[in-house]
Amino acid sequence: MPRIHIDHREYDVRPGRNLLETCLSLGFDLPYFCWHPALGSVGACRQCAVKAFANAEDTNGKLVMACMESVADGQRISIRDPQAVEFRENVIGWLMTNHPHDCAVCDEGGSCHLQDMTVMTGHAYRKFRFNKRTYRNQYLGPFLNHEMNRCIQCYRCVRFYKDYAGGHDLDAFASANRVYFGRSDDGVLENEFSGNLAEVCPTGVFTDKTLKQHYTRKWDLTSAPSVCVHCSVGCNTLAGERYGSLRLISNRYNGSVNGYFLCDRGRFGYEFVNVSSRIREPRIPVNTQGESWEEHVHKATEVFRGTRIVGIGSPRASLEANFVLSRIAGRGNFYHGVSSSEFELSKTASQILAKGTVPSLSLKDVEKCDVVVIWGEDVTNTAPMLALAVRQALRNRPMEKSIAANIPPWNDAATRERVQQERGPLVIGSYGTTRLDEVASMTFRASPGALSRVGCAVANQLDDAAPLAGTLDEEEQAVANEIVRVLRSARRPVIISGVSSGSMEVLQSAANMAEAVRRHNADTGLVLTFPACNSLGLALMEGRPFAELLHEEQDRRGTLIILENDLYRHADPRTVQKIVALFDHVIVIDHTWHETARNAQLVLPAGTFAESEGTFVNNEGRAQRYFQVYEPVNGIRESWRWLLTLGNALGVSQKGPWNSHDEIVRALAASADVFEPVMRVAPSANYRIYGQRIPRQPHRYSGRTAMSANRSVSEGKPPEDRDAPLSYTMEGTRLPPPSVAIPFFWWPGWNSVQSVAKYQDEVGGPLRGGDPGIRLLEPTSKAPLYFSVSAQKPPEVIVVPLHHIFGSEELSVLAPAIAERCPKPYLAAGPMTFGMHTADHGAVMRLEIHGRMLTLPVVVDPAMPKGVAGLPVGLPGMEYFELPASASVIMQLQNAE
């Protein structure tokens, strides 16, 4: 371990790091701009200058940039050296020559790295007396605002957008002191991770446009740690509220999950919480009287008492809510609110994770892999942050060369120059074009049947015990051979598949591949994606898919409670109508109006993720807690709380004698071994730090005594959180909370998101006390879990599901900004999909799936193979179809224009 001297004190530090990250990890305040913990060093801003001395006798020393120097044993540096201090102040002086000093009207103000660094260097007096340079700004789409005059040319934006996230439409233009960061023309920033620019930019050039609609300073936000609800990856977020509306989603660092970034669906999808289609009050069918909504509901449900209760749970509701519903309904009466095929797929996927030999990987683990095989998934659209992790993983194999050439991995520019366009192997087996194709070493586009045949053949080649699923043609054999070759060459291979392909064959063949590689390489990993934020959590619970209600023998009358679910997204309309018609009473608990809720007799408004607490199990199998951000108004309650009320009203309270979230969690943990660790995911509501709660509001929160004065001049008693150790005000501890309960990142001198370094053990490492979340599933088996895949005889045309990051997810598409990016319904087809009927762009096709007619315009995907067509899933205005499905009758209504 190198020992270095900083201002005449000795420190033992980690080898292989640069001086800047070392100083920051040691707790020094050393200003910087262009360096970013995830992006590495390029040495552009010259802000982190320190004095380096040749030896103990050297008193002159020379200035070096800390971010560009490796730590070395015996190194002597000074941060406080007057020349270094003066130079760092000069750098701010230079950066400020053209900065507009418009902090008061800048969205970044109060959480601005440039402000923090300016104060840190002591630059207070402006010597530049000449005019400032000005730019014109660009329209960049619904997510980001552009204000180039604030730019300090740190180059972070293009380094993140192009180098890290693989974007193509943001660049540095012009030169000298006219350098401009933007698009070549005005237009929507297309990359799926563009929103991170708002956090990557150290000042207010790129800011969150959705925040601007209801702007609030960081210090005025009431925030809580949350978990993204828009896919199964479960990125950790910070959710901020003011005046009862959700204002901002920002990254909550979790070293094992999302690191420093979020996808645009996760960052901008939050506005479904604020939209007018929210269910804000209970809808009660009869005239009732009562003091509270609870009493109303109690009275209204009296007539339901004693009837059989059936519950349909939800893959987007918390473990706790699903658990309470399952207890109210009782054994045999709890159904999973997912389609039968999704049910089987999710169950199988959970078994692969629990009963196989291959561990599921976190995103951090994926970033360390050197060979990636993606089977049947378009991960950019189904689990976007996984795609970002894959892009980083592809750097590992070529980086072995730059490391061998003594280029440290933190030296980003030099590494990229040495590595150039080289990437590690990425094999994508898919139905058609996917976003990651551009970085793939091989793509194989095929029907589900062909994918499974090849997958099984790969497994079989690696391990005789793995069963085959049919014979391969020449092309398929070549693909299988190539996959075997790259998997054998891997140091750390990962197989990525999931539920979104809709195909059991594809999922099982991917699992077989992973199991077979694992025979050769103990570092093999597996990642399976799921459709919703708690799909895996629900799959771990007992129950059957709700469509089976149709086939039941027993008495079907009774009360149906539907939890946070629009059944029309999981079954065709006739099936849903038939099931609902089976029951005397239908109760829906949800936060947003949809067809299922509109047709229910009793509708109870649920809190969204921002208005409730709960636990989700992400695709890795990691149980993660999210906390209520603010107390909802009117009749909105956490769905678990409404379920407790209903349980009482329906006379089944003895099955769930719980009054608080903690009690539910305890009961959940006791209900099954797999849920036992959920108890330890987060501290209980009684947790205190020296007797104090963790404040949701920062100490600079303003307007508290005035903000409700339009209703009453006396300041009401702040609500008390009985379900979490957080307070709703700024009162509470000033000490850092446990990692799972950090409501905002803020540190003296560090107001911006860059303060996260102060919460980490070392820069870029886990949060102090460990990254949040507990893995529920570890592979237990010693013997490989192989599936005998039954490859179906392919129909003439098979319609497969396609996913869209903006559009396919139920809640985010309610957010106006996301809706703006959502495509219109279409049918994807390759040039040979329909054999003789050549599909042209814009042609209107009519086809029959499961006996239902569908008329859609064609979008040509040149990569889609013969006999395969694609239907986007979940877009607004599209009915549910169980996919993949054969499409039998086809005719072309209209030619392409």
Add this chain to the structure above:
Amino acid sequence: MEKPLTQHIRADGKPLSLNEYERVGGYSALRKVLSGMTPGDVLNVVKDSNLRGRGGAGFPTGLKWSFVPQDGPRPRYLICNADEMEPGTFKDRLLLECTPHQLIEGMIIAAFAIGADVSYVFLRWAYREAARIINVAIHEAQEAGYLGRNILGSGYDLAMHLHTGAGRYICGEETALLNSLEGKRAIPRAKPPFPQVSGLFGKPTIVNNVETLCCIPPIITHGAEWFRKLSLTSDAGTKIYGVSGKVKKPGAWELPMGVSLRELIEEYAGGMLDGHKFRGALPGGASTDFLVELDVKMDYSSVAAAGSRLGTGTVVVLDDRTCPVGFVRNLEQFFAQESCGFCTPCREGIPWIRNILTAMENGEGMPGDIDLLERHARGLGPGHTFCAFAPGAMEPLQSALRFFRDDFIRHIEEHTCPWREHPVNDHNSRGFVVPHLQTNYHAADTH
């Protein structure tokens, strides 16, 4: 006096054709190399010759070549830096336009020594005539079997391409040149890794100046000792010196290394124009410190000892009828415009300097400006900025502040430029953005 670089140049200034070049012994050095010498032999001769890089830094050429790892990845590249854009410098142009085959022969030998597979001539865009001539010469050399596969039956292969830049001074910086050649923004790279290890497309690469490469064939033909003895001092060979400014005969001449500045100006350049007195000179182009003494030997170590750098060896003379502040302002305007915009001190500091100097010229200088200029000269010093561009830009400024300080003070105290009647017409320094520049990167209105 031997002139190995320019002896065969035609009187009419037309380029030597392949035939003409061969007739005066051209490509015999290459034949010598390919008929028996190993790359190591060539390297040793060049090392022994004491040849130092003529691009400005004066780094020993043989030593530079020896850093190419023998077991490094392929292909390897040899690049001729012909992006001559230093204000006041026109020596490479002479060689490019007049003896293109000597350059090509030197490049082939250099490429052989380092085991290069591909070579490029990176040429300044404005050298249109040179581009045409080099293209013809490369074609001739290919036809004659000096380039391409199995050169002269030796089994050695080398491809050569001409690449013309897009007109950025920074492309003369060897790592920015590499980025530009790769089709990227012309910004320098951090060193280490050095191009010898990770250069063009991440592969081992040597970048040499035109004049350096032109020295190679005569060194091979006549030997290292002969080359060392051409010089008057310890730095070997001849040098193409140039003089510009208010002298009677501005021009460029090949002379033994170590000729004195006095001899250059008074003898070869014919002395100062009538009515003009010598006040100082930049000895090696725009990014070198002023010398005010004439009795300085023009070699690397002597000029360094005198407080400047030999640089490119092309002298820019300052006379007593030219305002030194305006002289420096003109240079800083160039540097402000040519900064690549990557690192803060250079991108923001040099325009600030330019603005201050313009203000002084317009009689708007203020007390404290000299202090500000000196802070910048220190702040943009070596090691503080990403590359050597800004430190180079500070050299004329810091030395002007030392030697012509009174002139700067007069500008401020007299609220005018004592040499000038009209204000400097410079919109940039007043904070306006030149409209045509703006439209380059803005398509529509603000949103």
